[in-house]
Amino acid sequence: MTTKIYMDNAATTPVRDEVFDAILPYFKEYYGNASSVYSIAKESKKALEKAREQVAKGIGAKTEEIYFTAGGSESDNMALRGVAEALKTKGNHIITTKIEHHAILHTCEYLEKNGYEVTYLPVDEFGKIRLEELESSIRPETILISVMFANNEIGTIQPVGEIGKIAEKHGILFHTDAVQAVGHVPIHVEEMKIDLLSMSGHKLGGPKGIGAIYIRKGVPVQPLIFGGAQEKKKRAGTENIAGIVGLGKAVELATAEMSVETKRLLHLRDQLISGILEKVPYSRLNGHPTDRLPGNCNISFSYIEGESMLLLLDAIGVAASSGSACTSGSLDPSHVLMAIGLPHGVAHGSLRLTLDRGNTEEDVNFVLKKIPEIVQKLRDMSPLYEEIVNKKA
Amino acid sequence: MEYSEKVMDHFMNPRNVGVIEDASGVGQVGNLKCGDIMKVYLKIENGRIEDAKFKTFGCGAAVATSSMATELVKGKTLQEALEVTNKAVMEALDGLPPVKVHCSCLAEEALHAALWDYAQKNQMEIHGLKAPVEDIDELHQNENED
Numbered sequence: 001m002t003t004k005i006y007m008d009n010a011a012t013t014p015v016r017d018e019v020f021d022a023i024l025p026y027f028k029e030y031y032g033n034a035s036s037v038y039s040i041a042k043e044s045k046k047a048l049e050k051a052r053e054q055v056a057k058g059i060g061a062k063t064e065e066i067y068f069t070a071g072g073s074e075s076d077n078m079a080l081r082g083v084a085e086a087l088k089t090k091g092n093h094i095i096t097t098k099i100e101h102h103a104i105l106h107t108c109e110y111l112e113k114n115g116y117e118v119t120y121l122p123v124d125e126f127g128k129i130r131l132e133e134l135e136s137s138i139r140p141e142t143i144l145i146s147v148m149f150a151n152n153e154i155g156t157i158q159p160v161g162e163i164g165k166i167a168e169k170h171g172i173l174f175h176t177d178a179v180q181a182v183g184h185v186p187i188h189v190e191e192m193k194i195d196l197l198s199m200s201g202h203k204l205g206g207p208k209g210i211g212a213i214y215i216r217k218g219v220p221v222q223p224l225i226f227g228g229a230q231e232k233k234k235r236a237g238t239e240n241i242a243g244i245v246g247l248g249k250a251v252e253l254a255t256a257e258m259s260v261e262t263k264r265l266l267h268l269r270d271q272l273i274s275g276i277l278e279k280v281p282y283s284r285l286n287g288h289p290t291d292r293l294p295g296n297c298n299i300s301f302s303y304i305e306g307e308s309m310l311l312l313l314d315a316i317g318v319a320a321s322s323g324s325a326c327t328s329g330s331l332d333p334s335h336v337l338m339a340i341g342l343p344h345g346v347a348h349g350s351l352r353l354t355l356d357r358g359n360t361e362e363d364v365n366f367v368l369k370k371i372p373e374i375v376q377k378l379r380d381m382s383p384l385y386e387e388i389v390n391k392k393a
Numbered sequence: 394m395e396y397s398e399k400v401m402d403h404f405m406n407p408r409n410v411g412v413i414e415d416a417s418g419v420g421q422v423g424n425l426k427c428g429d430i431m432k433v434y435l436k437i438e439n440g441r442i443e444d445a446k447f448k449t450f451g452c453g454a455a456v457a458t459s460s461m462a463t464e465l466v467k468g469k470t471l472q473e474a475l476e477v478t479n480k481a482v483m484e485a486l487d488g489l490p491p492v493k494v495h496c497s498c499l500a501e502e503a504l505h506a507a508l509w510d511y512a513q514k515n516q517m518e519i520h521g522l523k524a525p526v527e528d529i530d531e532l533h534q535n536e537n538e539d
Binding site: 324380 | 412
């Protein structure tokens with residue numbers, strides 16, 4: 001079965017046509033190394049700086065505050081390890097949350113093994129941190145607060161502006177992993193008092209293997225990769241010009257189209273959410289009902305398991321994802337779903353559908369027609385559902 | 394990770410889904426924590442498994458192994474049924490991805506639990522059959538890859 005309906009846009013997105021066209025000349029035509037002096041290299045240098053400006057504009061930063069990386073994970077690593085290293089004489093405490101991406105969580109675990117202390121803030125039932133709890137976790141030795149902008153699984157958007165105010169008030173640096181947010185929700189690093197921000201190209205119609213980190217002017221970050229003088233010596237390695245051009249173009253397009261596209265997506269998302277909740281008994285929405293990414297729908301179906309749902313959806317050409325243990329290769333369901341307090345059984349039965357530009361109303365209607373059938377088929381096979389039916393009878 | 398065609402066939406068209414109302418033995422194993430629960434119903438007459446049905450909460454591998462295991466035990470004597478091990482079920486399915494091997498244990502444990510239930514009810518002993526383990530997850534905890 002080929003995929004007809006792609007609803008896993010939080011995992012990755014197809015490269016947009018405009019982005020693809022913008023990238024192509026930088027493979028064979030303008031292949032020069034941006035560090036060289038001859039004419040062809042000047043094209044690369046020009047493209048590099050244009051993309052930097054496009055990315056900066058998209059998040060309200062200054063051009064010189066954008067550094068290109070190989071993706072969201074590298075940016076997250078660089079923010080945490082780079083600040084920790086640079087400020088190690090100042091303190092050794094970092095505050096983050098329990099629902100971060102593994103690029104943050106596993107970096108924090110690494111730092112803990114190397115003498116740093118990390119506070120993992122819990123979240124409420126909707127996946128939001130409590131601001132009072134954040135503020136009371138601050139210690140004299142706290143050097144960094146890292147809270148994701150929007151969650152990749154449940155779509156919940158954090159009160160980033162408020163977090164920024166708290167960080168500024170206490171003179172602590174604030175990093176946000178905005179991989180899921182850039183190009184999807186308005187971001188302004190100045191207004192939101194963000195000191196460092198991670199982004200990735202392939203979540204917004206750009207290519208894979210390219211990302212960027214915004215570092216506010218004056219914020220000390222020790223580089224992860226040493227070598228040449230690229231990216232003002234913050235990130236060595238010959239620039240991935242094609243990727244960088246793609247990221248710049250993708251951010252520019254997404255920012256320009258955001259208000260129109262968000263409106264369209266919100267309509268589809270809410271249709272999908274309310275349709276499923278209405279048609280399928282024993283289902284619940286995961287994440288915040290309104291403060292959530294415009295394309296994110298995450299629903300748990302009691303008494304069934306997520307991977308089974310994904311296989312049945314794939315069989316009819318629908319691509320989706322789940323927080324079930326069986327889709328992660330471990331025995332535990334998603335740490336995010338556990339953090340919002342779902343019981344194991346309900347967490348295993350989660351389904352994430354993430355919409356983007358490619359999705360239409362027809363897609364949503366098709367999925368809305370099929371999901372109740374798929375859930376019922378699995379429930380008819382489930383010993384847990386049998387118990388519920390027997391109890392009711 | 395990819396499932397074999399046989400696994401997909403048994404997942405998409407599972408055999409023997411259901412309940413046997415007057416079952417001779419019933420066994421349920423697994424728990425919600427790991428996300429796999431299997432319940433097996435056996436109809437046993439004259440020392441032979443006349444019918445087998447199952448209900449399973451779990452992933453594709455769990456459903457497929459449930460389907461295959463119930464297929465394999467039908468028509469077998471109790472002693473022969475004990476030879477339907479997780480390895481035998483897995484082989485009959487042309488293998489499982491490494492991260493899914495633990496799911497196949499569920500089918501063997503559930504069969505054994507149902508046979509044990511039958512033996513208890515009939516105050517008999519099936520040679521080589523042990524009492525079911527309370528929580529099979531405990532056995533497979535260290536397979537966690539994360």
